[in-house]
Each structure stands twice: as structure tokens, then as C-alpha cells.
Amino acid sequence: MTESQPKPQTVADDKKVHGVVAEFTDVDSLLAACRRVRDAGYTKADAFTPFPVHGIDTALGIKPTILPWIALAAGLSGTTIALLMQISLNGQTDLFEGIQYPYIISGKPFISLPAFIPVTFELTILLASFGTFFGMWALNGLPRFSNPMFTSPRFDRVTDDTFFLFLDAKDSRFDEAGAKALLGELGGEYVEPVLEDDSSKVIPKGLLIALATVICLSSIPALAVLRMRVTKSSSPRFHIFPDMDFSPSKDAQQTTTLFADGRAMRPDVPGTVRRGEMDWDLNFKTGIDMDKLASIDPPRAAQLVAMQSDVAVDGEDEVVSEAGADEPAEEQDGEAAEASEPTAETSAAPVTADNTPWLSENPLELSEEALARGQQQFNIYCSVCHGMNGRGNGLVNRRAQKILATTWTPPSNMHDPTLYSDVYPDGKLFSTITNGVRKMPGYASQIKAKDRWAIVAYVRALQVSQNASLEDVPESERTKIEREQAEVQAQLKAAAEAEAAKAAEAASAE
């Protein structure tokens, strides 16, 4: 509205005029009127219709919308997001370090574009649709619940059967009388001014309080959950859904009603052999020369044999244990089978150690491979207490010394002469690993017999290594060792010099 034009006081009060509106009852007269209004130079005229009227855009001079470009941009971002997401989450990229998920499926490559087409397509469509839907409402300035047009009760028929032509007061050509005359001339009925809606825009206080209350109350559950999440609790986790956390299967040593003897752990079926239990050599399993023992201490030898009898009596012809179909599933597993071994071997532990005819030779065929295996097993199982070098100063021991644990028995130093093979035969060492000694538990359930022998071999090697001189090393290796030692010493010397230089520098700086 231009300021020069006087505002006619057609209405009783001081309300600002929003524009002038007229009604039409059919499409053709509306279109004709629209064209005339456009030709008269109005650019902010608008028609309100119950349905989209074909041709009204040109009749009113409405410019095309940029909506398709919004849709295109949204669609292209969908394509990009989908491709980046799939490539980064399933491919081996560093976009999400640590939580990518490279997993081979159907032999497809990690970045398999054909397999990415469906999700890319769907996300393109989804985002393009969002762009179109929300873009359309945004361009239309909707939702907008307060509109001056709605102040007239007659305007309710715009969504039924009546067409309205509206001349906006913001139009530069607008003057109320002229607009009214023009609309009347064009055949519009009920030509009347539309007043600005000056009803208060302030939201009623009661409504605000109610809204705030609802928001506060509804945030309580979420806050409670967040609080619970960061709170530490000593009581067990609350299970809304059990999630298969509680298995009905039995643990070791539990009872059951399924079997007459009430034991959940099942003994071996007579005449069968457990997997991984194929060696019958009692010497190998006990570390004792059984033939000699039989001559010295027949009852004890018999007892040891009896301990193994349920597997040993039937001898070779019953080696058919692969037909283990009838065996309980958990016993087919070699590792699990080891678990029940100590029962026999622990009882075989010598009570009076002195006269036991220990094997003095490692029955394992010694090789570099066996020693490497022994080293690996030693580092895994033994070194935590005995230390990597066997000096009895492993992490557990150091910790125990530090906290002054009163019940702690320090682990043996492997390099103590009382543990050398001449006083502590290989068989005895094997038996100690198997059955334990003092505070040390037996490792039969964790380490296989073959690996225990490998550990014995490795311990012997360790003992030699800590007390060796250059002469013990083969001729060919000596120069290498000398060179290495020289290098180390040179390094040490260099380090010491550097340290001294640094100290001197620091002193001079002060």
C-alpha cells in the first residue's frame, strides 16, 4: 500500500485493511476476472478456489515454483548419503575407524555397487519425497493457522464451491475504492474488504503453563532412564527380556533329575574313548616309569592303572571312539574332555615322592618346533607367576609382593639348582605341572599332556640359557652373539654418553 493514498474509513473501527475480496460461482468467470486484474497491473492478486483451476497461473501471472530443484537437491543428497553410508560401513575405509563392518558375504566384494543399488535408490526417493513434501509447505508458508482471510464467515465456502478473487492491499496499485469497483465490474459478488486479523498473537498463559507442565512431566521417564544409565549398581541387572541370558543347560557339579544317579556331568560310556584321549601310554600321562613302579610299589601301580581303566582296559580294538554319536555332545570336544582328566591324575600324585621312578628323559621327540610350542605355552600359563625368564618374578608375584599378600607362597625360581634335571627329573617336573605343588594348581585341565612335556623341555632350555657360557653355543653362532653383544654395549655406551652430555648441558644452561 502506498502512503500517498488516503485510507478510506469504510469500517467503523480502525482496523487495517488487508485487501478486497469478491466471490465468483464458476471457473470461467473467475478466469476472465483474473486476466482482467492481471492486465490492470495488479501483481499481488490471488484467487482462492476449492480445487486447482487449470490455467489460473497464467491468468494471474504466477511465476513457476523452484520446488523441482529442491526435490532434485534432496534426491541427490539421498544418493550421496546412501553411497557414502554403504561404502563406509561395509567397505574397508577409515571413515568410521573401528566400527566398520567388513564381512565377506556371498563372495561379493566389500564395495559392491550392484548390491548397493537398492538402498541407494530407496534413500534417493525418500529424501526427494521429503524435499518435495516439506519444501512445498515451506514455500507455501504453511502451516499458518492465523490468516486474515479466515475472518470472514463467507470464506468458509472456499473449500466447498465458491471461488474468491482477492486484491492485496500491499499491491502498489491498490486503493480500496478502485479495487472494489474493479471487482464489482468483473462480476464479483459480495465484494468486501478483508481486515487484518488483529487478534492477539500472544499465547494464553494458561495454555503455556499447561504445555510446560506436559513437557516437564513427559521428560521424567527419559531423565530417569538417563540417570539409571550413569548410575552404578551392585544389584544384578534387571531383565525385562531374558534375552537367552539364562541357559537351562547344567553347569559342572550340578544335579539333575534326568539320570538315575542324579549327576549332570556324565561319566564316559564304557568301551568308548573321548576325543583327544588317544594315547594310552601311562608313562606319558603320569611322568612315571610304570614298569619300574610295578616292581617297587605294585599296589600304587595297580591303583594308577585302575584310575585310567575305564578308557584303558579295552585297548586298541575299542579305538572306535570316533563313533561318538552316542556320546553327550559336550564330551566330544577335545578341550572339554581334558577337563575331567585331573580326577585320575590328581589321585595319581605321589604321596611319597622319594622312591617314585620318575622318567628322567622327556618322552617327547625334541625339536625346534616342540620347544617353540613349549615356550608359547610357558608364556601363556606359567610366566604370569614364574616370569618370562623363569626367575619366579612374574606379574602376579610382583603384585602379591606389592600388596604384601600374607597367604602368598612365592613361585619357584626355575634356575634354582634343586630344580635341575639331575635332582628334579623331567617326569617329576611334568607331574608338578600336571598336579600342582604347594599353592600352584594342577594344569592338566588346561594344558594337554603333549604341551606339558613341551613346557618341561622349554624349562630345561631356559635353565641352560641362564647359566650358559659362550662355549656352550655352537661355533657358527658365536660370532653372531659376539657381534650382538658388542652392538648392545655400544648402544649402552652411546646412551650413557648422551645422558652425560645432556646433564652437562643442563648444568651449563643453569
Add this chain to the structure above:
Amino acid sequence: MSLAIPNGLDNSNDRPGQRAPLVLGDTNYHSITEAVCKIAEQPPSRAWVIGFLVSVHLATMLGLCIAYLIYTGVGVWGNRAPIFWGWPIVNFVFWVGIGHAGTLISAILYLFRQEWRTSINRTAEAMTIFAVVCAGTFPGIHVGRAWLAFWLAPYPSLNLWMWPQFRSPLLWDVFAVSTYATVSLLFWYMGMVPDLATFRDRSKNPFRRAAYGVLALGWSGSSRHWMRYEKAYALLAAFAAPLVLSVHTIVSFDFAVSQVPGWHTTIFPPYFVAGAIFSGFAMVITLMVPARSIFNIEKLITIRHLENMCKIILTTGLIVGLAYGTEFFIAWFGQVPEEKFAFVNRAFGPYWWAYWTMIACNVISPNIFWSKKARTTPWIMFVVSIFVNIGMWFERFVITITSLSRDYLPSAWAYFSPTWVDWCMLIGSFGLFFTLFLLFCRLMPIVNMAETKATLAKELHMAHADHSHEGDH
């Protein structure tokens, strides 16, 4: 309820050079508004109340079954090795297929300027939404631990330490169905806004006026708004058209990408899409024939609309029949023993009854629509549409169950038997569908008034033009 054609409402003639009117009687803009708004403004009819009560009870039964399932575990279903995809997946594919007709009518027919879609598209779109709601329920509970179904979404989980597998058809399905549901909802709602504004402007009750006022987003009918609105509608239609084809294509990938005999075939995508349109149109007929009669909108949903849908059912029925035949041909031509066995087993194995039910309902029954009389008699098309619905459910049953029950390992073969939970869930899903649909009929504008008025305006304009043209001579 009368299913006969009321006098004077037959517009099914096909005289060349003359367009049959799509809006009948002495209809004007206001009478369209009246006819549609009356449905929501008047107290509900007895038929509606009875239908609603029955549906709500069935839907409640579905809810209770789901609660029982979640509480007890998936063992309450008949799904046993090797048939792990039992009725839940059959129901899922069935309901997703039903939805397709809605989008087809609203999007593809819109793009082809098939104006006869205008009075039926709203109902068809609503049907799409509700069918997708039913469809989405089944995979959601079929995952077993339904409370962890959100694991399907690609969100950075530091607990799981893994992402969804983007090269798996099951994940594509999650994206396809959820995109489809979202876009259908946007399309449906956007189409309703002008009509919701009509409801708003007619409401006398302030609460009703406020509720519809919020839903109508302040729609004023401004020409500038209409211009962007129509552009947005056309764009959404253009997006929805390939989307609807992609959805059942991707659903068929769930089967086709696997290696189960009878599933591992490239014909599945087109075959599934045709079947989906077929079943969807049948469902539209099932809903429309009683609805137009109960709500007295025969002038808007005319015999011509129904006849056109019958033609589509006939066409897609023939496509589906061709697909069944092609599968057998390929099984014979391909010379893969497992495939050959799978198809002979389908027709003559333990599930022969399901196979021949499917053939009778899907291939034979639609052929009655070659007759014009059948195409224009509402009760006949209603009966055929029920047959097609049954047949299409059995198609999914045949594909899913027979193939799984006879896989590569004969020692694992089994016969599928549904449990009472399977039955109650299938029936309950219809309860959910009809509950939502009947609520929609009462609360929302079931015919697109604005578009119907535009069609009427065009017809009036053309009649006027014809008249003046004659006058020139």
C-alpha cells in the same frame, strides 16, 4: 445393502467419440462436498458399527497373540526346521502386495492422466497405508526378539560393534518397505489436506474445527499454494511410481537371491509386481463395492470405475498365469534336477491342494471378466475379488512353504502345519486392517473432493465446449 446398479448410474458405455462422464447425476461442486462430508458428519450407520466392533475384536486378538508370542517365544508358531519362513512371511508378502494397488492408482494412473482414478484414489491410498501397517507387523515380530528390531537400522552402536549388512536383500527390504510406508503416508496426507480444510470449514463443533484445523495446516485454497501443491503432487507421484515397482521387486529379492529351488529365479521381480497389483486391485474392489453402497457415493465411485479395475484385474491375472506357466517351462528347459523337482512337487506334491487353489482363484476366476456383464455387476466382482485375495495369499504360501519344505537335504524335509497362533494372527491382521479402514471412513474424507471437483469442472467445460461447437454448425 444393495449391490445392484441404481437406475441412471450406468456410465459403462463405450461409444467412440464420446467420453463417458466420471461424475454422475445432477452433481455440482456443493453436492460432492455434501456427499463426502456427510459420511463423517452423520452418526455411524448400523453396518459400520457392526463392522467396526467385529474388526476391533479381531485386532485385539492380534494384539494379544503378539503379546503371547513375545512373552513365550517364536515356538508358538508352526515354523519348524526347515520351514523357518512360515505364515508370518507369507502374511507379510501378502499385505505388502495389497498395498501396491493404492500407489499404482494414485501415482501411476495420475502420471498417465487417467482421470477415473480421482474418486477412488483416496481410499486406495488409505488401503496402502493400512496394508503396509499390517505387513510391517509381521517381519517385526518374526525377528524373534522383537524388542531388538531396531538393530535393523544403521545406527552407530558401540554395544553391537557392527553395522547392518548392506549387501543382503533382507536389509534392502527394510529400506524398501520403510521408504514405501513413509512416502505413501506423505502422499496420502498431502492429498488429504485440502479436503481436511473442507472438513474444518464445515465443522460447527469448535473441538472438531480445531482438530481438523490443525490437520489442514491452515490451507486456504490460494492459487499460489495450489500451484506448488500440484507440482509437489506430480513430483511425489513421479517418485512413488518407480518406488512401488521397486518395493515388490526387492521383496522378491528376499527369495530370488537365495538358492532354494523354486526361489532362485530371475522372473520373480516382474512376477511379484504383477501379482501385487493384481491382489491390490482385488482388495480395492472388496472395499469399494460395499463402501459405495453403504455410504451412498455411487455417483462418485461409478460402475465405470469398478469396470476399469476389473479390466486391470483381468490383465494382471493373465500376467500372473503366464508367470506360473513360465516357471514350469524354465524348470523343464533349465534341466536343473532340483528345480524340476521343486515345480513338480508344487503341483503334485503334498501341497497340491494349495497349488490348485491358487490356480483356480488367480488364473481361472478372473477370466469371468471377459464378460461385460460380469465387469459391471458389483456382486460378481465382489465375489471374484474375494477369490483373488484368497488365491494371492495361497500364491505366497505356495512359494514360501513348498520350496522350504523340500530343500536340498531330504533328511530335513518336513510338512508345515500352522498353529492356532498362526491362524489367529492372520485373521487378526484383517481385523487390524479393517479397524483402521473403518476409522478412516468415519474420520477422514474418503473421496478426494478437490480432485473430483476438478474433474467435474473439466467435464462441465467440455460439455460447454461441445455445445458451443455444435452451435457453430
